[in-house]
Amino acid sequence: MRTKQGLVVVVAAALALALPLGACAATAEDSPTAPQADLTTLRDEVIPATDPGRSPANANRRTDTFVSMILKPGGVFLPGFYENGWDGNAIVPIFASLVVRDESGQPKPDLAESWEISPDNLTYTYHLRDGLTFSDGSPLTADDVAFTLTLLNDPAYSGYIDFSDIVIAGTDEFRNGDAPGLSGITVIDPRTITITTERPNPLALTILGGPVISKAHYGKGYAKGKLDYLRDLYAKPLGAGPYQLDRFVEGQEVRYTANPHYYGGQPPIAHLIYKVLPSTDAALQNFQNGDIDQGGFGSDPAVIDELKELGYATINTRVIPDIGQIWVNNSNPALAPTQARQALNYGLDRQQIVDARFKGLGQVADTYAAPPLWSYTTEGVTRYDFDPDRAGQLLDELGWVRGADGIREKDGKKLTLSYITTKPDDPVIPIGEQNYTALGIDFVPEVLDSNTAFARFNSGDYDLAGFRTEGLADPDDAVREFGTNDPNINLSRYRNPEVTRLVAAGVGTFDEAERKKIYAELYQRLSEDPPTILLDYRKSISAYNARVEGADAFRTGGEDAAQALAKLKIRSS
Template sequence: MILSACALDSSSSKQSAVPEKKVNTPAKDTGVKEFKATNLSALPEKAKSRKDLFIAGISAPGGVFLPYFYENGWDGNATSPIFAPLVDLDKEGKPVGILADKWDVSSDQLTYTFHLRKGLTFSDGSPLTADDVAFTLTLLHDPAYEGYQDISLAAIKGGKEYKEGKAKTIEGIKVKDKQTIEITTTEVNAKALLLLGGQVLSKAYYGNDYEYGKLDYLKDLYSKPLGAGPYKFIKYVPDQEIRYEANEHYYAGKPKTKNLIFKVIDTSTSLQLFETGELDYASFSADDDTVGQLQSLGFANVRVGPVNDFGLIYVNNSRPQFKDKEVRQALIYGLDRQKIVDVKFKNYGEVANVPVSKVSWAYNDEGINKYEFNASKAKELLDQAGWKVGKDGIREKDGKPFVIHYLTRTAEDPIIPIAKENYEDIGIKFEPEIMDFNALIAKLNKKDYDFASVSTSQILDPSDPVEEFATNNPNNAAGYSNPKVDELIKKGLNTLDIEKRKEIYHELYKELSEDPPVILVHYRQSARAISGQIQGLIPDNYTGIGASLPNISIKK
């Protein structure tokens, strides 16, 4: 899971497509409502003056603009225009070739052969070949690689031996010619196609100084990205903007709009920036006031619908007070999550009870404990776990008081007052700590926290948000371990049969409910606003605005 406050397109889900609809008509299956611009003459002068520039908001990039190496989900959004994958998902969630013209899968579903498009180049004009794909996959197997991509899930033949230093090459990766690469795996994996067909790094650029077991040299290139995407990186001004320019070498042709800016914004001011024309596109947590205000502008095309993520509170299972599952259960019972959702989202959110979005084909909460707010049940479980109420009203065990330090990005977080009241009622002291997102991520990765509030990134596959709960996953920030969960996570990936996968994930959700690693909080909806003069921008539920970027034009 890439931790992200929300994606660049914080409303973009990566699940079901959003068909075109008439004004004010809800989409039948997605819960999406669409409102068309009614008065383009109301466009702000700042927006009208832009003839060859598209501006969208981004929240908190960390400056690591290299796929597979960033820790901040915003950096993932920042790199998406720069780097292209072999395979992506279309607006219906089906695999589609980007740099790969086509691919073949063997009858035993273990060998993938990718056929690259002819004449591919990186943005500097240098050729992109199968050697670059092989280099990218090899880099991810290097023992010094500690990023978010767990390439071991693809089970490439010989990958483990290479990582352990027992082989100098990866047996399962074979470059057949400049346009063809064959990759043999040892296990059937439902995510293998996207894992193997990810964003491609230039061997000449990123591999020039490569030595086995030494990847620190790449840090000098984090701020100097080179890729094969529709746009090339020009400049990053911290806390201000990321500037891009159309890539004339892009395989599908130079994008229609020459200049692109991701403007670094505070989400609290994004509505104002859109209203004044400083943004051409923005997304917001939906509520009646925001949706009404966007409609009243007249110059905005607005879509309101569910987001393909969920909000949660990380619980550090490696700390003694959270090791007992009865304590974690009590912490869910003792928190009024419905009140949090009502305060934060009003009519545009729901309490989350399974770790996948409601738009996912894997979503199923039948037979799942909903953990409805029950302070008495929470107290009972804490008593059973040996946490007794002390003289000052705070529970203690082995002479240590029960105190929760909660990390969050904003003092306006509604969890703070509600959790403080709820938990103190059951004998737990709750102390919030406000910090910026990058600092919060750093503490998560070091497991230097009690509670931390985050949202998931967009969910491509139901395995995405649960993989990190596997005992040996390097990104297991919750410090969680459950052998049955480990087994079910693996089973969910080891079949391509979607009906079997549904059954496996439902069983997994039941186990994660009984032995919860985190506190699930909410599902939400967002409102997407697009300036009426922008044409060709069609946010979808899988790539957000990414797939549209090459096609954006400005109505003259």
């Protein structure tokens, strides 16, 4: 999956080059400076409501409606085609998958009641539940699954879902030849589909078993190599999830009604609303006055005390499996050399950014895995503690010389780097300006709306861009883009043959112990030749009004969040 966006909890070795700087950089084990927080030792915590009866009247009047929050949806409500990650949150209630993952990352049935994997790990057979329908009452069958996978492997498809490490049999003949479909997909009967792949991959079960869309709805007008017609359907989603879209008012709300045809039964709560809010500060105010029932409140420990005082708030604090980063456009000639990216890492006071952003509930990130992931390790990785002298030395070695105005120049061109963000209060702006200006870099922040920012980011029209990864369910989620040359996936345009080999090796075996060894080596290689600037891990605060029963399961925001949504109930006052 493409690793970008900022999710809210509502429902991210040596090179062949002989580089001297890798040898002299400190590692996490021998550095004298330790992070101020260690999220690997912090446990998730649930703080129960102490006085549910204090729930605001404004909330209590909503006897058939649950209101959560969302920040910046863009209105592309089609799995596999959105670019703004908030749209990924917005489609969670609408669509259902064959298989999802629970909070621990284990596969869990959704539309498929069971499955088998062949002994060679190449063929997957899914058995659909009996009587499945989409929200309009039309049947959902194996033909819809086949159509979904065909669409996502169409030669014109340029979205974030990547089958390159799986490869359904017949993909080449379909994309580059005259084959009308993928020969590896066989519909046995309306409830059974078999998919044969060319490469073993431990993620294939859930990637092949992703959200299912309606062939009758989305297949009208389909012709191989021509997908533009789907744009007219972005705002008209049809899925098999627990809710169906009622309306989307940009900048205000995404409104849903319960799906009477949901396989798990019509949800007890008739209406669901994601209220569009500008910030976590606004979320707290809306929660206090009863305008929302659930929200994410950032990572300020002081907020926990404010929520406790309300009495009706059940509070969750959780180490989030994502990573805050600054993506670096490696195709920019000024940023292509490894030394340049190392200089940017050494030259930025990341601890100061983490302190400003999380106030003690964050940790500087040093490896391409979040602490909750089973692959997480910092053993042997290069640690980039704030060292402006080292950063300056590296830029000197690359030939970037300070001009009369203090800005570095090379071959008549100034070292000017823009920084894309969607947050006016992004601490990278003042800290980056201070640190990089002192280093001789002309640092130019650009605060953009989400749709413009993602469009620039996805097209490669950026130097530096601040985004979080999506929630990471598997180690591959954080590193996959660095192992492919596909610009629709590899948004950093990073190239490193050894990294490419290790990324492929990480999904080339089902043995978790072996995978762990591979990722440990991969993290070392990525730290020595950093594709991006790692920033932080975080512990996040969310809460829900105790009038809502079952929201503790919904808090995780994981792939099974839709199933949790379908079980929410409002307690009678």
